[in-house]
Amino acid sequence: MEAGGGQPRIIVGVDGSAASVQALRTARALAGPLDAAVEAWACWDVPAGFGIYLAVGIEGFEVAAKQALRQALADAFGSPVPPEVRGRLLRGSAAHLLIGGSREAALLIVGRHGHAGFVPGSVSSACVSHAHCPVLVVPVRADASDGGR
Template sequence: MNGSVNPVRIVVGVDGSQASLAALREAVGLAEQLGAAVEAVAAWEPPAKPSSYQARGIGSFEEGARRVLDQALADAFGPVLPPALSARTERGGAAAVLADASRGARYLVVGRRGHGGIMGTLLGSVSAQSINQADCPVIVVR
């Protein structure tokens, strides 16, 4: 044994919706009980068809996802973030990104209903796909 300890990790999907804010808070509360780290993940992908916004260079989808993620963290916790919380954006569909992030995690936490469009999908599709694709137990927060 090499003496290194793999910390318990909880992954939470974030799209800025009220349900994802509840999922963030739930994940942090659970992490405090388990002595775990929380990894907040926001998925992003450009639309399949180029839009006039893309053509004009109005913002980057990755930067937009980061802004949504940062705002969600501020909305959920205020100016002082929990010490065991890290956050990142990842390119790809939300369910696939969260399934990949769930590898080796203790839990994946998602909101029941997210935003549609670029940052997520409509009622239950990401949470339902997460239940079927995740590599760990999934907690769906109302």
């Protein structure tokens, strides 16, 4: 599917985990043959039970997500980030936002295990079950500790 009748896009869920860095690399490898743009989505929200932080401010959660996105892009591609890859910072549940975004995507890519949830693979499982486009779940490669490049 093409977003808005233009270039197809691949959405990648990014949380800074090794799996999401590998998902970014996979998306870039597929973007060329699909003539697609890559959008790296970092989703953040105030976790349940953190109501006290609302009085102090929520900026820390947003800043942490922004840093995780920047670091994941740097880990995946170095500098500069390829021009076909854009980062987006969104507030809300990662699973909910990624599933919503899948309505306008050609492909949704997520890592098998990330940092976002308390249940390993919960975001990827939700995306596989409810996305509106094909979903690719990327595991962490055994050689990811050496940069995986």
